[in-house]
Amino acid sequence: MYKKLFLASLFILLNTALFYSQSVNLDSAYYFLNKGDTKTASLIFENHLKLNPKDTKTRLQLGYIYYNQNRLSKSLTNFEYVGNHSTDSKDVETSKSAAYVIKEQLALTAPRALDLYFYNFYESNQDNYIANLVAHYNFRMAPQFYTGLYADVYTDSRSKPGLIYNDRFVELGGFFRYNILKNLLLEFRLGYARKIDQDSSTINVKPILVYFTRFGEGKVFVNKSSQSKTSMFLDLYYALMYDFKYKNAFAQATFNEVLRFHTGGYSYIESYLVQYAQFDSRKLDYNNYAEFGTGLRFKPNIAVFPVLFIEPTAKLYFFKDPVTNIKKDNTFQIKAGFQFIFRTPL
Known part of the structure; x- marks a missing residue:
């Protein structure tokens, strides 16, 4: 019984620590983003997505960052994901509009x-x-x-x-x-x-x-x-x-x-x-x-x-x-x- 209680407590502690770590990481990403350091912010956002691939808010931020960096294909991938999976109607509207425009831009810049x-x-x-x-x-x-x-x-x-x-x-x-x-x-x-x-x-x-x-x-x-x-x-x-x-x-x-x-x-x-x-x-x-x-x-x-x-x-x-x-x-x-x-x- 004590063993089960110990394992349950350990599991809760680990998940709490993981959640806190992810929260701190996202805070750091937004800190660098607000400072204009989009390269560092994008790296932190990308690492966050490795553990949370369904986080549409993070993917939306990456869509904006990649677009401003002229990395249109990566921007399109993230906007399309948000448009197809987000439950936030405003984010869906923004992402589908952005994806439509980016596809036209890709046609203009394609070989x-x-x-x-x-x-x-x-x-x-x-x-x-x-x-x-x-x-x-x-x-x-x-x-x-x-x-x-x-x-x-x-x-x-x-x-x-x-x-x-x-x-x-x-x-x-x-x-x-x-x-x-x-x-x-x-x-x-x-x-x-x-x-x-x-x-x-x-x-x-x-x-x-x-x-x-x-x-x-x-x-x-x-x-x-x-x-x-x-x-x-x-x-x-x-x-x-x-x-x-x-x-x-x-x-x-x-x-x-x-x-x-x-x-x-x-x-x-x-x-x-x-x-x-x-x-x-x-x-x-x-x-x-x-x-x-x-x-x-x-x-x-x-x-x-x-x-x-x-x-x-x-x-x-x-x-x-x-x-x-x-x-x-x-x-x-x-x-x-x-x-x-x-x-x-x-």
Whole structure:
């Protein structure tokens, strides 16, 4: 009996000492973290996890530390664990949002990566289905320098020789891209292009300068129990390019004011205003216009999934047709379709 009592007492003492030791270690880790010594703090946190691998609070701290140290893969591992195992809804929301952003950053810094842009919609005024697919297979040469292969397809269901709603083409080739600043990039394309409505093919050269930015924050993941379920932001996009296959230069600008209502997880509904303008150097009537509208977007609770939209707009044309000398009538149309943007390291 005394032996059993002694063993039980010893067990309690050992566990108490172990708990105290772990508590002291965590206090030390937070002390170094507050002092800015993240290297020492991360070592103590890592040793703590060897004994307590399910401690999501510690893994959350390591996720932040590794992210600030630009150790993105290790940061992602810890954030994903917290997102999948924590019982704290705020930590889950933070971790899933961080993991989503880090995956995109890993695609940008990976030696090889694939990115896709697919924009597909029906336009009521033209009774026209319009689709644009752009794909890049990226090789990272150095920080901010990329090269690789690209495909660019623009088509619709109504254009034909003599009645062109959009310049339709299929283009394949190679590219070189330099990220001048975080939101400013220069891309140079050299490829083989097939002009569908002209029934001709050519070698194409296309330099493109793009600037984009966002004012405000669009939340990625929000729990249903979250106190804040709305995001408000402004997206700006500008592009300048010369397209050798059409012997034409283009300027584009888009403004998008967005109010996002989160419906749980990755799902949201957006109400937005949009203003878009395009000009070309040849003054072709269908390429020179301003468009103003509003719309609704919906994304289901799936991290990687197309965003569905419906968008009523008014379109104002600037120039007359160079052949008929007749100016297009301004139009009202409803667009409905989806947009899919995807990036992944390979």
